Amino acid sequence: MVDVQTKIIIECPCDQVSAYAADPDNAPEWYVNIHSAEWQTPKPLAVGSRIAFKARFLGQQLAYVYQIVEYKPGRLLVMKTADVPFPMETTYTWESAGSCATRMTLRNRGNPAGFSIWFAPVMSFMMRRANEKDLKRLKKLLESQASK
Template identity: 55%
Template sequence: MAAVDVRVERVIHAPLARVAAYAADPSNAPEWYANIDSVEWRTEPPVRVGSEMDFVARFLGRRIAYTYRVEELVPSERLVMATAQGPFPMRTEYTWMSAGVGTRMTLRNTGRPSGFASVAAPIMKAAMRRATNKDLARLAQIVERRA
């Protein structure tokens, strides 16, 4: 079974606290993730370890609904979420660090597709990399504009 592991990083020209606070709030995801249509909280905001949110996304022409659960949160440093349910077990990790001119944000998605998805893993990986690069560029636009 092929594993998917996509890691993308970008320097965002805005203070670390602002970038991390915006990116770590799942309610903002539909604004900066092109493929995420909606996020509904299962637990009360704000985000914390144990928080759960239902996401609806589009990927490779398909509608995907899944639930993320926050596994780890170190404010302004690291956020880790994993699917609690859904068609493709996925783990998403955000990290932030000062980068002199702003904030270096890393977004990493890992997972193990099964069934047909495992055959399509190389295509999924390439599509995820393209989408993630675009998402971080959109995040940078939004946060830098508010600087």
């Protein structure tokens, strides 16, 4: 089992952070490893929406489709993929952390199967590192926009 949770405080209002982070079109801007996001269902984002992502992780090209399984704008986004060798669930949560700050949590959970089960500890470490970079990139991006 892989279960990685990372958090960050972003000095921007919760509605601004959540709206930006929940929009799949913005994912390539703040996720280091994601190269593209393509809607497979009509916009806007809702439970049942499907988005195809292309990414690179641990030197491998990945293509996967996330389906939105829970969405409470400004508070919670849960998406899952099951059509890959390593089924994954990604959860974003947002909560106010003061008058003009947001605590964002990014959590990835999954159960590797077969051969990849032996790499779960390494995958957890690498995911944590990537998630920390992604959240720092998101923070820098949003805080620099807010200061303009």
